[in-house]
Amino acid sequence: MAAKFELIKKYILEKIESGEWQENAPVPSENKLAEEFSVSRMTARRALEELSQKDILVRTKGSGTYVASLKSQGSMFEIRDIADEIKERGHEYSATVIELGEIDAIAATAIALDVKIGAQVHHSVIVHNENGKPVQVEERFVNPEMAPDYLGQDYTEISPHEYLSQVAPLTEARHTIEAISSTQQVCDWLKLVKEEPCLQLIRRTSSKQGVVCFARIIYPGSSYRLSGQLTFSDN
Known part of the structure; x- marks a missing residue:
């Protein structure tokens, strides 16, 4: 009970x-x-x-x-799984896999993943939905050495975050957050009827063995609000 x-x-x-x-x-x-x-x-x-x-x-x-406001209010200062956040709100989570395959690392990606330029890395583009509505698009580049079976997973059943946490537990993350204008591709992914400001999170995560992945996560500005908490010492 x-x-x-x-x-x-x-x-x-x-x-x-x-x-x-x-x-x-x-x-x-x-x-x-x-x-x-x-x-x-x-x-x-x-x-x-x-x-x-x-x-x-x-x-x-x-x-x-x-x-609270019905806008999604997940804190981006905490590494959390979007699937868990949605389910905790009592809503239905689903994912749409747009791309899943290998790609040659351009300079920026290679530097982020600490691999050679031109090396093949795992690449995915997944849209996360809340009650059938797209609320986040996640483009992820993954170091094959850290997660060799990344491309063999069903990301409608398990999220990339959950899978990577199992095979290469996170020990460090660095990210930047900025406002961007939505492109036509982003509008298509998020099913936006018109271009609108979006929030973009760039995150590089590592395990004890090395850099695991480099991700670009985009939220529609009309559906997300950034929240967080800072704690200060008495000194």
Whole structure:
């Protein structure tokens, strides 16, 4: 039997998913949830806090708890799997494989992957969908030495991030984030009816053995917002 706080989370997610609770709608208080589910206030608080940590709810001191903006709000300062983020929101995840094969590394790719120019590397272009709507396109160049079976995977069943985490566990990542104008190709991939600003994340990831992959990830500006948290010491 599921823990009581999980039942509360499921209840809230169902209300949001059904559209009964729209963005910015107030969520029942800890006291009301505790009474309705016959649990302690602490249990109700845990459910609300966990959904707040996932940016599904927003808690305001002295005001209450509200449904967060329905824009995707995954933090890009944390290396997370887009499939997990979508599923945690209670939505359906799917992937569309656009390209999957080998490609000769041009200078920029070779430098990023620490391979020779012209060396063959694994290449994929995958569109990630939330409830059937494209929300992210991921172009990835993978060092074959680090993931020799990369091209043999079904990326409609397992995401590239999940697979690479299994065969070459991440130990370091460096990335840059910038706003870009969408090209016609990006519009086609993301099914945008017109060109719009997009957010581009360039990420280079490594394992203990060396550089694993170099990725270009693009989000439509109308569907994503960058969020993160900085912690400062007292010094």
